[in-house]
Each structure stands twice: as C-alpha cells, then as structure tokens.
Amino acid sequence: MARTLFSDAVVHRPLSGEPPLAPGWIMVDGERVLAVGAGDAPAADETVDLAGAEVWPGLVNAHTHLYSALAGRLPWPAARPTGLPRILEEIWWRLDRALDARSIRISARLGLVEALRHGTTTVIDHHSSPLATPSSLDLIAREAAALGVKVGLAFEVSDRNGELPFQLGLDENLRALFAYAAHPSLRALCGLHASFTLSEDSLERIADLVPFETPFHLHCAEAEEDLAHARSLGYESVVDRLAAQGILRPGTLLAHCVHLGPGDAELIAETGAYAVHCPQSNAHNRVGTADVMAMLGAGVRVGLGTDGFASGMLTEARFARDLGAERGTLLPRQASELLLAGGAAIASSVFGRPLGRLEAGEDADFIVLAPGEGGLGPHRRIRRVVSRGRTVCLDGELPGVDLAALHAEADAGAARLWECIQAL
Numbered sequence: 001m002a003r004t005l006f007s008d009a010v011v012h013r014p015l016s017g018e019p020p021l022a023p024g025w026i027m028v029d030g031e032r033v034l035a036v037g038a039g040d041a042p043a044a045d046e047t048v049d050l051a052g053a054e055v056w057p058g059l060v061n062a063h064t065h066l067y068s069a070l071a072g073r074l075p076w077p078a079a080r081p082t083g084l085p086r087i088l089e090e091i092w093w094r095l096d097r098a099l100d101a102r103s104i105r106i107s108a109r110l111g112l113v114e115a116l117r118h119g120t121t122t123v124i125d126h127h128s129s130p131l132a133t134p135s136s137l138d139l140i141a142r143e144a145a146a147l148g149v150k151v152g153l154a155f156e157v158s159d160r161n162g163e164l165p166f167q168l169g170l171d172e173n174l175r176a177l178f179a180y181a182a183h184p185s186l187r188a189l190c191g192l193h194a195s196f197t198l199s200e201d202s203l204e205r206i207a208d209l210v211p212f213e214t215p216f217h218l219h220c221a222e223a224e225e226d227l228a229h230a231r232s233l234g235y236e237s238v239v240d241r242l243a244a245q246g247i248l249r250p251g252t253l254l255a256h257c258v259h260l261g262p263g264d265a266e267l268i269a270e271t272g273a274y275a276v277h278c279p280q281s282n283a284h285n286r287v288g289t290a291d292v293m294a295m296l297g298a299g300v301r302v303g304l305g306t307d308g309f310a311s312g313m314l315t316e317a318r319f320a321r322d323l324g325a326e327r328g329t330l331l332p333r334q335a336s337e338l339l340l341a342g343g344a345a346i347a348s349s350v351f352g353r354p355l356g357r358l359e360a361g362e363d364a365d366f367i368v369l370a371p372g373e374g375g376l377g378p379h380r381r382i383r384r385v386v387s388r389g390r391t392v393c394l395d396g397e398l399p400g401v402d403l404a405a406l407h408a409e410a411d412a413g414a415a416r417l418w419e420c421i422q423a424l
C-alpha cells in the first residue's frame, strides 16, 4: 500500500480531548490512518503539503433522503401545504411514487456529490421508491461506491401503498442487509417509514422476519400525529410502541424525536438506540422543537441529520446551535457535540468499527479547511475532502465528475420526474 503523508496541518481531533496538533501530520496507508502526530513526520511515498490548513474528521449526515435531491428543481405550486400529514401526502409521497431507476440514480449522484462538496464523508440514507423497489438500494450503493462516500442504506417500509409494496420494501431491506454485510463502505439497516404508517400486524411481521441484531432506521415522533396514533392504539408514546414491538434496539436510529412522552428519553438511552436531530427540517415543517438537551441529559446519544435539506452539516449544526439557544433546547457547545461525537458514534455503530475520530487504524476520512477563524462554522471554505484515503473533492471539484453535465442531467431528470408526478 502506498503511504501518503498529509503534512503541515493543524490537526483537530475533538473527540480525543487533546488540543489540536500544530504543526501536525497524518500518515495514510491505503484507506486507513496509519499514524497522526506533531513535529517530525516519518518518510512517505507521497507528501501532500497542507500549508498550515486545518484538518477535521469527515462529517456524518445521520439522517437524510437522497431520493429528494431533485425536489428543489420541481415546479411545486407556490402555496405550500401546512401540517406534516399534508406535506407528506402532497409533496413527498407523490414524489417517491414517481421515482424510477433513472431518477433514483440521478438523485443519489446529485445528493452525494453535494454531500462531499460540503465535507460529508458518511451519509445515512433513508430511501423510498414504492413503485420501483427491488434493487433500488443497489442503485444508490453503486453511486456511493463510485464517488467514494460511505453510505448507510435503508428502504422505508410502510403500509401506505398496500400489501405488495410493504412486502417488497421489507424484502429489499433484507436483501441489502446480507448483500452489504461485509462491504467496506456500504452497510444496510432495516428502514421503516414511521410508526403511524405501520399497523400492529405489520410491526409484528417485521420483528419476526428481521434478524434479531439488525438495527432499524425510522422517523420517530416527528409530528404530533405520530404520538396521537400510538396513543390511539393504547400505547403511552411512539417510543413505548417501538419498544413493545421490538423495534427499539441497540443501534436503531430514531430521526426527529420531537414528541416524546415521559420516560422515553431514558428508555432510548437504556436500549442503546440513537436519536437524530433534524432542526432545519423540523422548523421548516413546523412540527415543533426537539428537546435535545433533555435527551442528552438522559444519556441518549444524539446525531445530526439534514433530512434532505441540501445545505450541508456545518449549516445544520449552526442552525441547531442558534435554534437551541433561542428555544432553550440545546447549549451552544452541544451543537458541535451532536455534529462530531454524535456523528462518529452513529457512523461507528452503522459500520461496526470505530470511525470519525481520526485515530490510527480508522478509515482516513477527513476534511481540510482553508485557514480562518471561528471553528467549524458554515462560513469555512472546505478545500479538500479525503474519504478512505482518497481525495474525493478538491476546491469544490470532484475527480471524474463533470459538475456542469451533472446539473444538466439533474435538470432533465427533474423535468421527467415532474411529468411522472403529474401523470400518477
């Protein structure tokens, strides 16, 4: 394996509890970090002089929907629906039903390219294409592998499209669980849409068929309607229902967690499941504000996700910080904790090995920021993104990717997708 030395850097390893190494270096051997240090560096086959730039661990988007990457290019009516059920019915469930193999592929490529350009080297995706389900996760996997992004795959199983799409969705998860079980940069979880679109019978079938150690990835208590639905079935909360049905497991990812009941945070923490805070999405859909401080206080490990918003993790973390300060739901320092410690914990859980700490033996996933002030803010320019030892983005350009052609393809894909949406 070729050894590449990234030299003359200010190396931030916030999870080590130690001050940045300056001047520091990272020695990469193939796909892994061989060593990190300060001062004199060992000999290497190749040296990349970072000229005093800052290095941080690669960012993790712990909940997103690559399938929505074309949504911003569609001519939706100016009057947006209000309330999550109407937003889902009038926008997202029309869009996902219209997806076919071609639009899944273009959406995935576009979404992953944007993720890399924003410094995200691990994307935990939640996919839905109910009329094009079989092998849909492979389409995303192929784009991810070509671009060099780590992706956690999952298909949103739901009752909302009837029996056959339910079964096909479950089959797609089960197939991907085995197909990617040993893949270096891809892994599958079992995706569920949300508690309120799955009947008791469906949850029982899922718990019966999905291997016991497999974690789930689902929307949890995003809007009041999810909580009301669980209570109408006799449960105290959505989390109570998920626990009773065997969905709350070590490693299960619960996106949103806005409407929790008393004791839910403690139950999530005890189980070893994770919460994913999606503040921009929650504010945009007006579903309420997750009390992240209370979750952290109860010992829940919380990551951060964009839920399909394209602006990247640094913007999401800043939004989390500002909103949390305004509503009293998050301390300023906790926003970077979600981004770094939460992201690293979730990536490590999904891939089953330590990730996100820039330590020897881990995947060499890091970002290089142009010199500047103010820590990891959205104003910082990301000059280089290294994923599994390979430079996958340099000054906004991706090797082997023609961005102008990609955007032209996305425009054409969006026009085609809009026709399909109209026709359904």
Ligand SMILES: [Zn+2]
Residues within 6 Å of the ligand: 063, 064, 065, 126, 219, 255, 307
């Ligand atoms: Zn979501």
